[in-house]
Amino acid sequence: MATIYQVSELAGVSLATVSRVMNKNAKVSEKSTKKVLDAMAALNYRPSSIAQSLASNRTNSVGLMVTGLSGSFFGQMMAGIESTLRKAKKHVIITTGHGEEAREKEGIEFLQSRDCDALIIHVEAVDNEYLIELCNSDIPVYIIGCYVEEIKDHCIALDNELGGYLATKAVLVQGHKNVGYISGPSNKLDSQHRLQGHRRALSEFNINYNDDYVYPGNYLDTGGRDGMRSFMKNKLPITALVCANDEMASGAMTYAREHNLMLPHDLSVVGFDNVIFARHIHPKLTTIENPVYEMGTMAANMVLKNVYQHTDLVIEQEFKPTLIVRQSVAPIQN
Amino acid sequence: MATIYQVSELAGVSLATVSRVMNKNAKVSEKSTKKVLDAMAALNYRPSSIAQSLASNRTNSVGLMVTGLSGSFFGQMMAGIESTLRKAKKHVIITTGHGEEAREKEGIEFLQSRDCDALIIHVEAVDNEYLIELCNSDIPVYIIGCYVEEIKDHCIALDNELGGYLATKAVLVQGHKNVGYISGPSNKLDSQHRLQGHRRALSEFNINYNDDYVYPGNYLDTGGRDGMRSFMKNKLPITALVCANDEMASGAMTYAREHNLMLPHDLSVVGFDNVIFARHIHPKLTTIENPVYEMGTMAANMVLKNVYQHTDLVIEQEFKPTLIVRQSVAPIQN
DNA sequence: TTGTAGGCGTTATCAT
DNA sequence: ATGATAACGCCTACAA
Numbered sequence: 001m002a003t004i005y006q007v008s009e010l011a012g013v014s015l016a017t018v019s020r021v022m023n024k025n026a027k028v029s030e031k032s033t034k035k036v037l038d039a040m041a042a043l044n045y046r047p048s049s050i051a052q053s054l055a056s057n058r059t060n061s062v063g064l065m066v067t068g069l070s071g072s073f074f075g076q077m078m079a080g081i082e083s084t085l086r087k088a089k090k091h092v093i094i095t096t097g098h099g100e101e102a103r104e105k106e107g108i109e110f111l112q113s114r115d116c117d118a119l120i121i122h123v124e125a126v127d128n129e130y131l132i133e134l135c136n137s138d139i140p141v142y143i144i145g146c147y148v149e150e151i152k153d154h155c156i157a158l159d160n161e162l163g164g165y166l167a168t169k170a171v172l173v174q175g176h177k178n179v180g181y182i183s184g185p186s187n188k189l190d191s192q193h194r195l196q197g198h199r200r201a202l203s204e205f206n207i208n209y210n211d212d213y214v215y216p217g218n219y220l221d222t223g224g225r226d227g228m229r230s231f232m233k234n235k236l237p238i239t240a241l242v243c244a245n246d247e248m249a250s251g252a253m254t255y256a257r258e259h260n261l262m263l264p265h266d267l268s269v270v271g272f273d274n275v276i277f278a279r280h281i282h283p284k285l286t287t288i289e290n291p292v293y294e295m296g297t298m299a300a301n302m303v304l305k306n307v308y309q310h311t312d313l314v315i316e317q318e319f320k321p322t323l324i325v326r327q328s329v330a331p332i333q334n
Numbered sequence: 335m336a337t338i339y340q341v342s343e344l345a346g347v348s349l350a351t352v353s354r355v356m357n358k359n360a361k362v363s364e365k366s367t368k369k370v371l372d373a374m375a376a377l378n379y380r381p382s383s384i385a386q387s388l389a390s391n392r393t394n395s396v397g398l399m400v401t402g403l404s405g406s407f408f409g410q411m412m413a414g415i416e417s418t419l420r421k422a423k424k425h426v427i428i429t430t431g432h433g434e435e436a437r438e439k440e441g442i443e444f445l446q447s448r449d450c451d452a453l454i455i456h457v458e459a460v461d462n463e464y465l466i467e468l469c470n471s472d473i474p475v476y477i478i479g480c481y482v483e484e485i486k487d488h489c490i491a492l493d494n495e496l497g498g499y500l501a502t503k504a505v506l507v508q509g510h511k512n513v514g515y516i517s518g519p520s521n522k523l524d525s526q527h528r529l530q531g532h533r534r535a536l537s538e539f540n541i542n543y544n545d546d547y548v549y550p551g552n553y554l555d556t557g558g559r560d561g562m563r564s565f566m567k568n569k570l571p572i573t574a575l576v577c578a579n580d581e582m583a584s585g586a587m588t589y590a591r592e593h594n595l596m597l598p599h600d601l602s603v604v605g606f607d608n609v610i611f612a613r614h615i616h617p618k619l620t621t622i623e624n625p626v627y628e629m630g631t632m633a634a635n636m637v638l639k640n641v642y643q644h645t646d647l648v649i650e651q652e653f654k655p656t657l658i659v660r661q662s663v664a665p666i667q668n
Numbered sequence: 669t670t671g672t673a674g675g676c677g678t679t680a681t682c683a684t
Numbered sequence: 685a686t687g688a689t690a691a692c693g694c695c696t697a698c699a700a
Binding site for chain 1: 335380382383384387393402404405409417425426427428446448555588614615616
């Protein structure tokens with residue numbers, strides 16, 4: 001591989017001049033510029049990004065940690081981040097945290113050890129103290145999917161309360177009075193907020209909140225199945241079911257159908273997240289759009305703006321969910 | 335950030351000694367070792383991976399290019415790669431090729447510019463000439479999902495012909511005689527091979543191959559829908575449908591149901607790939623397991639073995655698909 | 669076992 | 685506008 005030195009030699013200029021034409025950050029005469037360019041082409045010169053990093057103290061790479069790589073939720077988030085960063089010629093290094101505290105911390109350290117210019121993370125298990133400390137360390141960190149007051153400038157989040165509200169309202173406006181709710185893990189904030197939204201919708205429609213109608217799920221299809229089973233076993237007269245994510249909705253629907261309910265006639269179902277397969281399940285799932293791609297894009301923009309001085313970018317930190325109406329909700333049957 | 339020099343100073347040894355204890359590649363007295371370790375801890379020293387890379391000519395990072403980030407197919411592939419490489423403390427840098435020739439080449443160049451120690455790629459649009467040339471360049475490349483004779487040592491692939499065979503056989507053994515086939519794009523090798531397997535199964539069951547029974551799809555659910563529509567419009571008496579991937583199977587099933595076919599009673603369907611949502615669609619999809627996670631793991635192992643001298647790893651380059659029986663295939667109705 | 673010194677390929681600060 | 689030259693933080697012969 002040719003080095004900058006060889007280029008300077010062939011071009012008959014100093015190595016400093018070569019560096020200047022590469023970085024376009026100083027005046028170089030047209031003659032010299034041409035000589036350098038020719039020499040570069042002749043030698044098929046490619047600068048060493050490693051050497052550049054060492055000298056400039058910038059690696060042009062940002063670390064990304066998500067819970068897992070498969071699954072369209074993180075897929076879309078990564079896609080937003082990658083495409084944005086790629087356009088800006090920044091490399092993205094991925095790591096997974098698997099939703100476990102130890103592995104999340106480990107993953108973050110791994111990224112830090114790599115001299116990333118910034119980190120974008122989506123954590124699930126780590127606590128706020130840790131995040132606050134992390135944000136005060138030397139490497140810039142941006143966090144997707146959480147809101148912590150002390151470090152709010154680093155957070156990008158969805159208005160989950162609104163999402164929960166919209167989901168439940170979608171069945172209430174169809175006349176349903178007995179609606180079951182399968183929530184996410186009760187220790188997760190997004191899960192709590194979605195449930196709060198659910199309750200707000202209920203009270204807005206003058207329906208009393210009843211603990212029996214909410215089942216604590218796990219964000220997996222098994223949680224949906226178990227929740228549905230529980231409601232049926234307890235003979236709750238629900239005509240509508242709101243699930244805190246699409247996986248659980250799918251699990252619940254499968255269980256319901258296996259037990260001879262006609263969907264959506266006998267049971268209306270609403271999901272949350274609008275993952276890809278929501279369109280594939282039957283009936284097509286009415287759900288809440290979670291703009292993860294956009295949130296990923298925005299996280300990338302935050303690092304571009306704050307770390308790489310792309311000052312013209314405008315940042316938005318709270319995203320709004322919207323209702324996607326498909327075919328899994330029917331009006332109440334009389 | 336503390337440097338190795340400061341550590342050496344505090345420890346009262348030379349910087350070479352510090353380097354030695356870090357890399358454990360030379361004898362250092364216990365006393366010195368302890369002094370160094372203490373100094374490191376006291377200074378909270380973290381080696382600069384950039385400087386290490388420059389000096390050692392190893393970046394410990396491998397580039398990964400896939401078509402897209404969302405979707406469980408690539409998700410699982412990435413997961414296999416990431417987890418394997420992560421255990422070996424190698425960083426993975428991701429890029430997307432979007433299935434377009436120009437963008438795939440661009441992505442590969444982007445990765446090369448980053449001084450990766452090796453590349454793992456899954457391409458769809460680039461031609462064999464390019465791949466051969468790429469394999470002869472200075473950076474080691476491993477290719478998932480293709481088989482090219484000239485560079486077979488670099489390839490990891492699924493036996494797609496066998497997969498196609500197994501898929502079709504799954505309905506033939508249930509007595510079906512009229513089976514439609516929705517293929518992938520005809521210019522893609524995997525698509526061609528799956529179709530070949532389909533034909534082999536047919537001939538093994540003494541069924542004449544008929545062009546009218548195969549619809550050229552696109553690997554998207556729209557292709558499945560269009561294929562099903564075409565078969566129905568032409569009034570082909572098919573009782574079973576084999577699709578070259580799960581997306582198309584899903585699209586076809588939706589269309590079939592919208593046109594009053596009972597599944598699987600009126601139409602048996604088989605997919606290919608066993609992506610996550612295959613379990614969510616109704617009836618649960620019988621399909622072909624595509625061991626992408628394992629293939630990703632193996633690709634990672636190949637770079638570990640060939641680039642990082644993990645000599646004990648055993649490599650396997652061709653993977654075998656298997657049939658996953660669920661509920662979308664029923665015996666022929668008499 | 670330990671230390672010295674040169675080199676890795678750039679960037680950036682001086683002079684000129 | 686251009687050219688020396690010193691960083692950048694580490695590895696690694698080579699010497700001691």
